[in-house]
Each structure stands twice: as structure tokens, then as C-alpha cells.
Amino acid sequence: PGIRPLVAGNWKMNGTSASLNELRTIGNGFMSGLDTETEAVVCVPATLLAHAVEILSRTPVRTGGEDCHPKESGAYTGRISAEMLKDAGASHVIVGHSECRSDLGEDDALVQAKASAAWRAGLVAIICIGETSAEREAGTTLEVLSRQVAGSVPPSATAANTIIAYEPVWAIGTGLTPTAADVAEAHAHIRAKLVDLLGDAAARMRILYGGSVKPSNAAELLGIDNVDGALVGGASLKAADFLGIAEAY
Ligand code: G3H
Numbered sequence: 634p635g636i637r638p639l640v641a642g643n644w645k646m647n648g649t650s651a652s653l654n655e656l657r658t659i660g661n662g663f664m665s666g667l668d669t670e671t672e673a674v675v676c677v678p679a680t681l682l683a684h685a686v687e688i689l690s691r692t693p694v695r696t697g698g699e700d701c702h703p704k705e706s707g708a709y710t711g712r713i714s715a716e717m718l719k720d721a722g723a724s725h726v727i728v729g730h731s732e733c734r735s736d737l738g739e740d741d742a743l744v745q746a747k748a749s750a751a752w753r754a755g756l757v758a759i760i761c762i763g764e765t766s767a768e769r770e771a772g773t774t775l776e777v778l779s780r781q782v783a784g785s786v787p788p789s790a791t792a793a794n795t796i797i798a799y800e801p802v803w804a805i806g807t808g809l810t811p812t813a814a815d816v817a818e819a820h821a822h823i824r825a826k827l828v829d830l831l832g833d834a835a836a837r838m839r840i841l842y843g844g845s846v847k848p849s850n851a852a853e854l855l856g857i858d859n860v861d862g863a864l865v866g867g868a869s870l871k872a873a874d875f876l877g878i879a880e881a882y
Contacts, residue, residue, distance in 0.1 A: 636837055636861045637670060637672060638670065638671045638672070638839075638855065638861050638862040639671060639672045639674065639796065639839055639862035640671045640672070640673050640674075640862055640863050640865060640875070640878055640879045641673070641676065641697070641725070641759060641796075641798070641841060641862065641864045642659075642673075642674070642675040642676060642865050642866075642869025642870075642875055643676045643730070643843075643864060643865065643866050643869060644675070644676065644677045644678060644699070644870060645678075645699065645732070646678065647678070647870055648677060648678055648681055648870070649680075649681075650681070652681070652870070653681065653684055653685065655870065655871060655872040656675060656677075656685055656688050656689060658872035658876075659673070659675065659689075659694055659872045659876060660688060660689045660694050662872065662876040663692050663693050663876075663879075664691075664692050664693075667876060667879060667880060668880055669880050669882050670882055671879045671882050672862075673693070673694045673695070673875075673879055674694065674695040674697050674725045675689070675694060675696060675697065675875075676696075676699050676725065676726070676727050676759075677696065677697075677698075678699065679698060679699075679717075679718070679721075682696060682698060682718065682721040682722065682723060683721045683722060687722075690722075695724040695725060696722060696723055696724065697723050697724060697725030697726055697727065697756075697757075697759070698713065698715075698718035698721075698723045698725075698727070699726070699730070700713070700726070700728065700730070700733055701713060701714055701715040701717075701718055701726050701728065701747055701750055701754075701756075702714050702715075702747070702750070703743065703746035703747050703749070703750045704750070705750075705753070705754075714750070714754070715747075715750045715751045715753060715754035715756050716753075716754045718754065718756060719754040719755050719756055723756060724756060725756060725757045725758075725759055725796075726747075726751045726756045726757075726758060726759065727759045727798075727864075728744050728748050728751060728758050728759065728760055728785075729747065729748075729760050729761045729762065729781075729785050730761045730800075731761060731763055731800060731802045731805060732805075735802075741780070741781060741783075741784025741785045742784065744784075744785040745784060745785050745786065748785070748786065748787050748790070748795065751794075752787075752794050757794055757795065757796060758790075758794065758796070759796045759797075759841070759864065760786055760795060760796070760797055760798065761798045761800055761843070761864070762778060762782060762785060762797065762798070762799060762800070762823070763778075763801045763802050763804075763805075763843075763844070764777045764778065764801055764802065765802045766803035769801065774801075774819065775819070775822050778799070778819060778822055778823055778826065779822070782797075782823060782826040782830060783830060786827070786830060786831075788830060790830075790831055790834065790838070791831075791834045791838075792834060792836075792838040795838060796838070796839045796841060796862075797827070797838060797839065797840045797841065798840075798841040798842075798843050798864040799816075799820060799823055799840060799841065799842055799843065800842075800843035800864060801819075801844050803844075804843075804844025804845050805845070806845070807844075807845060808845050809845060810845050810846075810854065811844075813853060813854075813857055816842055816854060816857050816860065817857050817858055817859070817860075820842070820857065820859035820860055821858065821859055823840050823859070824840060827840075840859055840860065840861050841860075841861060841862040841863055841864045842855075842860050842864070843863060843864030843865065843866070845867075846863045846868060847867075847868045847874060847877075847878070848874055848877030851863065851877070851878040851881035852882075855878075855881055855882055865878055
């Protein structure tokens with residue numbers, strides 16, 4: 634059997650308690666005959682995590698955090714550990730999102746440590762990689778992806794504890810998407826690098842595409858070889874859009 638696809642939402646710094654109605658609708662959609670083979674997880678701000686877990690608890694939709702600190706606890710004001718996310722009911726956590734890499738100066742070594750922290754707590758790590766527009770224009774996309782896979786993915790990663798998300802930075806929140814050929818090339822390259830690093834464990838590891846995924850382009854993007862799902866930002870805030878993307882499979 635093929636890899637079961639995953640549609641993951643990332644609410645980023647959006648959402649208050651009023652937004653929980655969208656999550657209820659998402660949960661209900663997956664409960665009531667949504668025509669999809671996909672699994673789903675929604676990563677929400679830490680302030681909403683416990684509420685989200687409760688709302689989605691009787692549905693197949695899982696809940697995740699958006700980042701974690703590599704340490705379990707300690708004097709790190711304002712930070713959240715993987716153990717805290719697990720305690721609140723999360724099953725997944727995003728690490729190395731491009732917004733964290735650029736806004737907070739995160740490097741591959743820190744992202745790798747965060748992925749290991751996620752496993753330590755019993756969470757699945759969603760490790761984000763992707764080139765900037767300058768890197769794409771310079772023709773270094775595949776080189777950047779090689780470096781990020783080698784540096785950000787711990788060598789003991791398995792298909793069960795790790796998901797890769799390929800997000801071209803220039804496609805995030807811009808409405809721009811790479812061509813299908815460019816997505817296929819990037820995902821095949823990432824798969825090959827994962828096989829180099831992990832061996833057989835890489836064959837069934839999910840590689841999600843992220844960057845301006847919406848219901849209208851989901852079928853094309855998700856139909857590309859080695860695209861095992863989507864990481865959805867803006868469109869995950871609207872239940873109808875998130876469900877529409879899930880149904881594109
Ligand atoms: O984590 C999600 C991505 O950054 C994609 O965001 O769907 O708003 O482009 P977007």
C-alpha cells in the first residue's frame with residue numbers, strides 16, 4: 634500500500650477562542666463522511682492547544698504545537714517544551730518552520746535538536762525545509778535542500794516519528810506556487826537525500842508540500858509523485874478550505 638497522505642494545518646500566530654468553531658467544523662467534517670483517505674492534524678497556538686485537543690478528541694483529527702524548545706524544562710522564559718505540548722494533548726509539533734529560521738535565527742543544528750526533543754516527549758516532528766527566492770534564483774535550491782536534510786533531520790528518524798515539510802519560502806503566504814515539475818524535482822531530491830541519510834526508513838516517510846496550498850490547487854499539488862500531503866497555513870484557518878484541501882485526494 635502507498636503512504637497514507639496527511640493534511641496538516643498551521644495556524645501560526647492566528648486564532649483566539651472564537652476561532653475554535655472552525656476546529657469544531659473541521660472535526661465534524663472528518664466525522665461525517667468527508668470523502669478522503671487523508672489523515673489530518675491542526676497545529677495551533679499554545680494558548681488554544683488544550684481547547685483544541687478537547688474539541689477534536691472524539692474525531693480522527695489530531696492536534697499539534699507550532700514549535701518547541703529543545704530542553705525539557707528550565708529557565709527559558711516564554712518558551713514551551715515538547716513535554717508541555719504532549720501534556721496538553723498534542724501528538725505532533727512543527728520544528729524549523731521558515732518563519733522561526735528567519736525571525737529567530739534558528740539553524741539546522743537547533744532544528745535537529747528540536748526534532749529529537751519532540752521524540753523524547755513522544756511527539757511526531759514535522760521538520761520544515763525550503764529554499765528562499767534568492768536561493769532559487771541563484772540555482773542552489775537542491776543544494777540548500779541537501780544541506781537542510783543532512784543538518785535538520787536526526788539520523789535516527791523513522792517514518793513513524795518524523796514528517797518532512799518542503800516549503801519554498803517564497804511560496805509561503807504569497808499565493809505563488811512552484812510548477813508541478815519543480816515540486817516533483819524537489820520532492821524526489823528530498824526523498825533521495827533521506828534515503829542516503831536513513832536508508833529504508835526513508836521510503837515511507839511523508840514529505841508534505843507547503844506554500845499557498847488552497848482547495849483550487851490542492852488536487853494538482855497533491856497528485857505529484859513523492860508529495861504525501863500538505864502543510865497548510867492561511868487556508869487552515871477556514872474549515873471549508875481545510876476540508877476542501879483534504880477532499881482533493
Ligand atoms: O506552515 C505553513 C506554511 O508556511 C504555508 O503557509 O499556506 O499560508 O502559504 P500558507
